[in-house]
Structure formats: C-alpha cells, structure tokens
Amino acid sequence: MAKEPVRVLVTGAAGQIGYALVPMIARGVMLGPDQPVILHMLDIPPAAEALNGVKMELVDAAFPLLKGVVATTDVVEACTGVSIAVMVGGFPRKEGMERKDVMSKNVAIYKSQASALESYAAANCKVLVVANPANTNALILKEFAPSISVKNITCLTRLDHNRALGQVSERLNVPVSDVKNVIIWGNHSSTQYPDVNHATVKTPAGEKSVRELVANDEWLHGEFITTVQQRGAAIIKARKLSSALSAASSACDHIRDWVLGTPEGTWVSMGVYSDGSYNVPAGLIYSFPVTCCNGIWTIVQGLPIDDLSRKKLDLTAEELTEEKALAYSCLS
Numbered sequence: 001m002a003k004e005p006v007r008v009l010v011t012g013a014a015g016q017i018g019y020a021l022v023p024m025i026a027r028g029v030m031l032g033p034d035q036p037v038i039l040h041m042l043d044i045p046p047a048a049e050a051l052n053g054v055k056m057e058l059v060d061a062a063f064p065l066l067k068g069v070v071a072t073t074d075v076v077e078a079c080t081g082v083s084i085a086v087m088v089g090g091f092p093r094k095e096g097m098e099r100k101d102v103m104s105k106n107v108a109i110y111k112s113q114a115s116a117l118e119s120y121a122a123a124n125c126k127v128l129v130v131a132n133p134a135n136t137n138a139l140i141l142k143e144f145a146p147s148i149s150v151k152n153i154t155c156l157t158r159l160d161h162n163r164a165l166g167q168v169s170e171r172l173n174v175p176v177s178d179v180k181n182v183i184i185w186g187n188h189s190s191t192q193y194p195d196v197n198h199a200t201v202k203t204p205a206g207e208k209s210v211r212e213l214v215a216n217d218e219w220l221h222g223e224f225i226t227t228v229q230q231r232g233a234a235i236i237k238a239r240k241l242s243s244a245l246s247a248a249s250s251a252c253d254h255i256r257d258w259v260l261g262t263p264e265g266t267w268v269s270m271g272v273y274s275d276g277s278y279n280v281p282a283g284l285i286y287s288f289p290v291t292c293c294n295g296i297w298t299i300v301q302g303l304p305i306d307d308l309s310r311k312k313l314d315l316t317a318e319e320l321t322e323e324k325a326l327a328y329s330c331l332s
C-alpha cells in the first residue's frame with residue numbers, strides 16, 4: 001500500500017541552500033524513494049516572488065513523489081502539520097564576517113519560529129536547524145519551545161562530518177564510502193574538533209584505522225583539522241557565497257539517518273542536546289557521535305578521549321557557553 005505523504009518544512013526556501021534542497025527532498029533523497037512528500041516552503045515577503053518561482057519549478061519538474069507544495073510567507077501556514085522541519089531561513093555569513101556577526105539577526109528569528117512550531121507542527125516533529133549560528137539557534141528554539149522534546153531538536157554538523165570523510169578519502173585515495181566513524185565534536189564553527197581517532201577505512205584485509213593508514217600525525221593534528229574547521233570560509237572565498245549543495249545534501253543525510261537509522265557499526269555526527277556525556281556541559285546543543293534507530297538518536301558512549309582531544313572538546317564547549325550568553329543578550 002502506498003505510504004501517506006509526509007509534510008516537510010523548509011524555511012528560507014527561496015535562498016541558495018533551499019534551492020538545492022527542495023529538489024532533493026522531492027526526489028526522495030531525504031526520506032526514501034517510496035516516501036511521498038508535501039513540501040512546505042517559508043520565506044519572508046521580500047523573497048515571495050522568488051519563492052513562487054521555486055514553486056513553479058517544482059511543478060515543472062514533475063516529481064512523482066511530490067504530492068503538494070505550500071509556498072508561503074505566513075509562518076503559521078508553513079508550520080501547520082509538518083513532521084520534519086529543516087530551518088534554513090536566516091542571514092548567511094559574507095566574506096570577512098565572523099559567525100558572531102550573524103548572531104543577533106538570526107537568534108531572534110529562531111525565538112519567534114519556535115512558538116509557531118510548538119503550536120502548529122505535528123506532534124513529534126523532528127527539527128533540524130541549519131542556519132548559523134546553528135547550535136545556538138537550535139538551543140534558542142529549544143528554550144522557546146519548551147513542549148517540543150529535546151530529543152527532537154538538532155542542528156547540522158553533518159556537513160563538517162562529510163567534509164572530514166572527504167579529506168581522509170582524498171588523502172588516502174580511497175572511496176569516501178569506505179571511510180567511516182569520524183567525529184565532529186562541538187560547535188559548527190572553527191572551534192569544532194574533527195576527530196579521526198576512532199575512524200576506519202574498509203580495505204580488502206578488513207577495517208583499518210585511519211590514523212595507522214595515514215601514518216602522519218603532523219597532518220592529522222594540523223592541516224586536516226584546520227582544513228575541516230575552515231572549509232566554510234574557504235568555500236565563501238572561492239564562490240563569494242557560502243556552501244549550498246553540500247549543505248543541502250548533508251541536511252538530507254542528517255534527516256535520512258535520523259528517521260531511517262544508521263547502518264550497523266556506523267555512527268554519524270549530529271548537534272544534539274547535551275546530557276553531560278563526555279563531560280560536556282549539559283544544556284548546550286553540541287555535536288556528538290550518534291547512532292539512530294527507530295527515529296531516535298543516541299550518543300555513542302565510552303569512547304576513550306586522549307588529553308589532546310579533551311582540550312579540544314572543552315574549547316569548543318566554552319565557545320558554545322559564550323554564544324549562549326551572547327544570544328540571550330541579543331534577545332533581551
């Protein structure tokens with residue numbers, strides 16, 4: 001029997017990530033090739049005409065799985081009945097800007113949209129915040145939508161995770177699909193810690209550790225980490241626009257694995273509400289290694305953390321604590 005359509009909200013849908021993301025969702029990349037969807041697209045009035053243009057193109061593309069499109073500037077209409085909410089709406093960083101520069105504009109949006117999601121989305125709606133500062137926007141959304149379960153509010157660090165897989169794959173000249181279990185710890189910012197201590201590569205002789213195969217700690221502790229941390233800025237420098245196709249694709253990976261589950265023996269990175277695991281302060285949205293099963297994420301427990309990693313986990317937590325305080329000062 002055909003499945004009932006799922007309503008998926010994309011905010012900021014007239015923007016560049018939105019433009020890459022909505023066709024992926026309509027093609028089944030996010031929820032699977034047999035899952036019909038109804039797209040809800042929200043943007044602000046100055047972008048209404050462009051948003052309508054995106055709607056026209058979705059009609060023109062005749063996606064078999066796409067059972068309806070709501071394109072609106074009304075946040076209530078956008079949020080009504082959605083089971084998945086991908087929050088991309090906001091102002092992106094431009095060349096020369098620090099993430100903190102986008103803070104005051106964006107956290108206010110997340111405070112107001114929290115209430116709309118809480119009141120009008122489907123019960124158990126899964127929320128993914130993409131817009132920067134992603135962790136702190138997600139935290140503000142959580143704080144101003146107290147009836148939404150903390151298990152349902154996440155932010156995107158899967159792009160950083162995928163960037164780390166990509167760097168290892170290029171370095172070792174192996175298919176990216178054979179690399180797994182990197183970890184992004186902390187903030188989706190340049191203090192994040194891309195960690196390969198537990199990462200492996202599939203080889204004809206079984207799984208091998210990335211650290212052993214690379215056999216160059218100087219690269220792993222230096223250039224590898226900074227390349228992943230600075231990749232967003234490098235893309236902005238090259239394109240004069242921030243990452244869009246890779247962000248859209250990673251958002252699909254995030255929701256797909258959350259809803260449909262992670263493969264056995266594989267974890268992914270998600271920004272989730274800290275419960276104090278790995279001595280990360282509780283009450284932050286922090287990126288951890290997680291596995292997903294039956295629509296529920298669980299932080300991978302018990303990984304050994306060496307001294308160098310400990311310092312990096314703490315540094316990015318400190319930045320998130322500061323961002324939280326700054327966000328509240330912007331809102332007051």
Ligand SMILES: NC(=O)C1=CN([C@@H]2O[C@H](COP(=O)(O)OP(=O)(O)OC[C@H]3O[C@@H](n4cnc5c(N)ncnc54)[C@H](O)[C@@H]3O)[C@@H](O)[C@H]2O)C=CC1
Nearest residue numbers: 012014015016017043089090091092130131132156159247
């Ligand atoms: N977490 C991650 O890995 C990544 C996050 N980002 C962030 O994603 C966000 C979107 O990036 P782009 O699509 O490149 O930006 P964009 O400027 O092309 O699109 C953003 C869209 O949001 C809309 N918007 C603004 N305020 C809104 C509101 N209150 N409600 C609904 N829509 C609203 C704008 O009109 C625009 O159409 C930025 O904050 C960017 O920094 C970008 C790349 C990666």
Ligand SMILES: O=C([O-])CC(=O)C(=O)O
Nearest residue numbers: 093132231232233242243
């Ligand atoms: O760096 C930025 O502003 C955009 C972003 O989040 C990324 O590409 O990771």
